[in-house]
Amino acid sequence: MAVAVVLLSGAPFHGGCCRHKVFLSLLGPLLSNSKLYSSYRRPGAEPKKKLSWQNADFSFKKSIDHLKTQLSLLTKETQDYLQGPGGHPLSQHVLEQTRVLWQFRSQEDLNKWVISSDVEIGGKSKVYIKLGRNNQAALLYGTLNTEVPRDGETKYSGYCSMRSRPAVGSFNRKKYYDWSNFNSLYLRVRGDGRPWMVNIYTDPYFSHQKDDLYSYFMFTRGGPYWEEIKIPFSKFFFSSRGRVQDNQHPVWLDKASFLTLGLTIGDKVDGPFQLEIDFIGLLNDRAHREEFAYETYDKN
């Protein structure tokens, strides 16, 4: 504090215009809204132009429209609640053996997914998504580039992914789904022979579990024919921060809240890739009796 006073009092020797710069140079790191521990921006990250509160839209008309939309969603949710679990009658919930979660027939269906690649860490892979021929499927395509960004800390690169947006109800509340009636994931895809990874992120309550992920592989055949891939949920293995954990356990689907399904390609092979997805759904395969594919260790 005394140093600041001395420097400020010395500022008039350099001219009044410098006083402001001296003040800011002393208190800049405290006044800036970047993270306190590092102001380094990764090569692929976009510079933050606006503060989060500056993005707020204070338009009255828009807020009334938004409120009307949310109230109509709330009304629909209440009506669904009166009908039964998930908006369907209880008999449907108990007897159903298949359910289509996502199918790609229009741009709205595509908007439920987010694509990303290693550009966010400074890589050079490209990924795009569009509707396929005759609006019958989604086409995820791009180019994988395993060139590591030269920032001194990244060791690996080369991935592209497509993740579903988590479902939100009225007033941006989390939607809870019960997938416990099903035991397999069912995908109708047409790939190019490259292996993909299917990731399930169950939104856990506490922050120390936010890096947890359940993954399994999806090997595509390639060629002109569609293939129907069934991945039992018992096969999904548990990983945290990208590392497969020793303590394995099956994924619980009773509270699929904010659940995100993701498809990732990262097979370390440079070149183009392409995946067409017709639909993704759930299946209750009565023939699949396995509870969990990996050994669980009983601790004392």
Add this chain to the structure above:
Amino acid sequence: FTTSLLLGTTMTISSNHWIMAWAGLEINTLAILPMISKSHHPRAIEAATKYFLTQATASALLLFSSMINAWQTGQWDITQLTNPTSCLILTSAIAMKLGLVPFHFWFPEVLQGAPLTTGLLLSTLMKFPPITLLYMTSPSLNPTVLTFMAILSTALGGWMGLNQTQIRKILAFSSISHLGWMTIIISYNPKLTLLNFYLYALMTTATFLTLNSTKASKLSTLMTTWTKAPALNAALLLTLLSLAGLPPLTGFLPKWLIIQELTKQDMA
């Protein structure tokens, strides 16, 4: 751990001093945590963490309430709780311990994350010490607050249990609802609270043990248990109807007596 649970419960229900009661509650909380997180699944750990946080908060509030009363009145006797602030804080502490509305949000999640036998203990044995404390301090507590919480618990327990598909969550909401019935009558006739609790514990024990033997944790599994154990399934039907409070089954008795008592108090 089971021995510790019994020790904690016995300490609380047989104590006259607030510190002993609090110590018994803490022993109970700590003893059940490894039982909830036994499977080491993230959901079980989450349930144990939520349970610990809510119960620790409630214990702290309970101790705070007893300390205020001791500061004002100079004594630590459980039955001599006279300070109004203490009574209010104790009411909220007990509500949090039991899972009464509006402190009920943790209960379904904790029960869902725990195994069935631990769920049984959470619904019955872990409710016993707080009910005992409520019983002992009932003359001093504010009837309006208790009635308000009880009515909300009964209503919300029934409403929120409607569209559940997981049996443990349904039983959690059933527990919240029953606790509402127990709480509403405690200011007027505490013995009916105890009768309600004993019958509720009996019915819930029967339900949980049946579900444990058939390994049914969701409605779709419950649909197919009749092929494996038809007699047990029929008994489960009667137990669930009794839990719902349908005459002429046992579960109707406490509800009838409570409504009769409330009518005498010009409340029903």
